[in-house]
Amino acid sequence: MSKQTLIVIGNGMVGHHFLEQFSQSPAAETYRVIVFGEEKQLAYDRVHLSEYFTGSTHADLAMGTADWYADQGIDLRLNEPVTAIDRNSRVLTTPKGEYTYDQLVLATGSYPFVPPIKGNDQDGCFVYRTLDDLDAIQASAQSAKTGVVVGGGLLGLEAANALKSLGLQAHVVEFAPRLMPVQLDDQGGALLRQKIEDLGVQVHTEKATTAIVPGSDARLRMNFADDSHLETDLIVFSAGIRPQDTLARACGLEVGERGGIVVNNQCTTSDPNIHAIGECALWNNRIFGLVAPGYTMARTLSAALNKDTGAAFTGADMSTKLKLLGVDVGSIGDAHGQTPGARNIRFHDEQAGHYRRMVVSQDGKTLLGAILVGDNGPYDTLLQYALNGIELPANPEALILPESEGGAPALGADALPDTASICSCHNVTKGDISGAIDAGCTDLGGVKAETRASTGCGGCAALLKKVVDSELEKRGVEVCTDLCEHFPYTRQELFHLVKVNGIRTFRGLLKQYGKGQGCDICKPTVGSILATCWNEHILATDHVPLQDTNDTFMANMQKNGTYSIVPRIPGGEITPEKLIVLGEVAREYDLYTKITGGQRVDLFGATLSELPEIWEKLIAAGFETGHAYGKSLRTVKSCVGSTWCRYGVQDSVGMAITLENRYKGLRAPHKVKMAVSGCTRECAEAQSKDFGVIATEKGWNLYVCGNGGMRPRHADLFATDLSDEELIRTIDRVVMFYVRTADRLQRTSVWMENLEGGLEYLKQVVLEDSLGIGEELEQHMADLVDTYQCEWRTAVEDSEKRKRFREFVNAPEQKDPVQRWTSERGQRRPELEAVSS
Amino acid sequence: MKARTCWEAVCTVDDLVADSGIAVWTDDGPVAVFYLPHRLPALFAISHTDPFSGSNVLARGITGDINGEPVVASPLYKQHFNLRSGQCLEDESVQVKVYPVLLDGNRIRLEVQVAQAASVAA
């Protein structure tokens, strides 16, 4: 059977999601797929478009990769707009040629509406929709002082924030009497206005612009209908969007009165071979200007093309929750109370700046809508009441009152029906989550990976955690967070107990808070906590029995009982003299020598009793321990940077050495890796590290919580254009917060994913100091830096400690008979022997 | 015929490390001696050889108790061995040799079989 051709027009968010769904489905086998995109970039996350101004690149925002498209056999044609559709012959035209289709999907999105004002097309006038738009705004902003956004809706306020972040004095000009007229009422709009003006953005409401003319103090002057005017250097129009239906109109498909390609419940247009999804589609006379409904349409269409007769798009919830310029705003369902008989309950705390409005049905039993400004705390609970039609309590006002005034606690996850939608981005219901748990997921991270819940906008993170916890508990998987049978506490709780009570020994902690004698789980954990809290030598008498053999003997045990040695080589920079010493020592002790991925040298095959001798020689040559054995900072990898590389913009080696020397020796819940690249070409692969630093023209961008290994994870952009001091301060805080709050053996990535609120929360704690512990974290780090000691130096200088390194205490000359050697490629290696068991 | 045994002195109290192990060489090969000061008796001795890797490493494992029984965890693959019986907790079919141990003044003595002494491979 020859394959049919499916063509998708538009490579935006929804078009991409459709391909993700469709290419995984059985029908993919029977189609050849071609995609046309007008933009030159591969589909990217438009929802987070503004992050482009704060350091994210197209690669960060991209939704997929060219490789993925190639792997799926999809023919991706970017920068090639479709200009006409001939429905009779089923042929498309682009500037490059003609293409025949069997099935056609329109995913052309929408375009920004620019009000018909005289002079709206001159230099300095922009819209806010694509990466190209943002490039143009950024270029223009460099020589500008002020910027105006026309439109005080959701996107307008986001654009105003962006202008502010570009260093402009930002203004918002709104035609209606209040901000966000669609989502908010007068009171909510007024409060939002006040908060935004407090942040230095000037708001002008009830202003109808009549003309844009050249200005006298600035580039442009806007004249308003009330004869007032405003001078500005640039203008961004954000006055709403219009469905991109030009092609559909031209080929005679049915379109709505006010635009939009008419589709039925299967997302098919008036032509059975043509379908439309996303913002260009008009369903039931409605356009959906959010990404989640678009995704639902994409899934529906994919199912319909797989002959799933039950697939149907049945509308979508348009509730929104956002942070605009740092101000919480939420709007749910019928926010304006337009349902006949609807009644309102309002709560307004002018002091705290909180406004909350509930719209309830006439009988007071169901929640129809809500508005929140200033604090989105009750949002999740309210949304669940509204979406699932859960009957309201007898005193519904309790839902929006602060708890001190008789407010009700948030809705328990138990009260939600299985059909309750938890994550709207990925259409995950409570039932899906309990399904994933039944199928074997045992924690939040697992559920996230399995269902993709909370991996879109992230708005559902807190609710998801609640549901997962409650579902686990229900199954009697007692969410047992006890460390082991000896301590009924988590690592974080133990850390707190040690710190607060000034406990300095394992015995002390065991006596006060534990039972039994301890084990190989709690001992190293407590050892690491004690090391972080008090930074005493790990071979101090009390600490010896707590450590893993690797920590005890400060080397890595290999399978035949010998050890490997990794001296620290900060930033991977080493003098020829030191390199020669490494070679000489390795030759003398016949050590197998290998370069590590972290830019150091690993020497294998030392026996226990050789370790102190070898270290004496290394220390004499100026080496320090590399902590390759510890749950602590390993290396800070670096590229050669601006000193040598023609592309480098900062001294990456210098920074790597500074970081490595600062954090060396710090004991953590798991190993920590860092890297520094001298420019965005990223030769040091910093984004695969727990802490990745990439040089910019203005300073450093910091990425956090990445890792390689079994489950690789790209680090997330955390802060941009930091100075040297800011960079170190920020890393200090994140590192210490990790050390204090992570679970045993939890890498930074898993730790962050399990933090309630995830990356955003971490940013608040570290960058905005929302918990007020910033200084304490820095001070703690500074103390650790001050008390650093090279453990090997201390050990070789102390004869008592050296006693530990006797292989057989009663027979110094005795060689371990099972350590047998052979040679390979010119070096010694253990003889491989079948082990009898 | 019953194998001949003797109480071999292997080290002194000063060699011991509290809550941890040391290795000694005996006529019967390498043995791990543990000193757990919070238990009675406080001394334990088992073979130093980890049966899963064949390497001599057990004295370098972390000690503790599981359900009240004294154990050491192999530093290589982390199986636990009961210090009193030598039983591996993760694999019923695996056991390591246990040696009777006593404190004689300042000396630690182990009861080892003399007859097998010569069989250690060169």
Ligand SMILES: Cc1cc2nc3c(=O)[nH]c(=O)nc-3n(C[C@H](O)[C@H](O)[C@H](O)COP(=O)(O)OP(=O)(O)OC[C@H]3O[C@@H](n4cnc5c(N)ncnc54)[C@H](O)[C@@H]3O)c2cc1C
């Ligand atoms: C700044 C900003 C913030 C936003 N914030 C949120 C938010 O917080 N939450 C939310 O839910 N939504 C948000 N949105 C809306 C969200 O981005 C859209 O709902 C979503 O992108 C719609 O996806 P789409 O695929 O339908 O359209 P688009 O992503 O616009 O994709 C359509 C693509 O089709 C291409 N195209 C058009 N015509 C042709 C042609 N003839 N030939 C070839 N290609 C063509 C276009 O170039 C475009 O790339 C935001 C949007 C913006 C701009």
Ligand code: SF4
């Ligand atoms: S990351 Fe940049 S500065 Fe560093 S080596 Fe690569 S190109 Fe050069």
Ligand code: FES
């Ligand atoms: S609702 Fe957006 S990620 Fe779940």
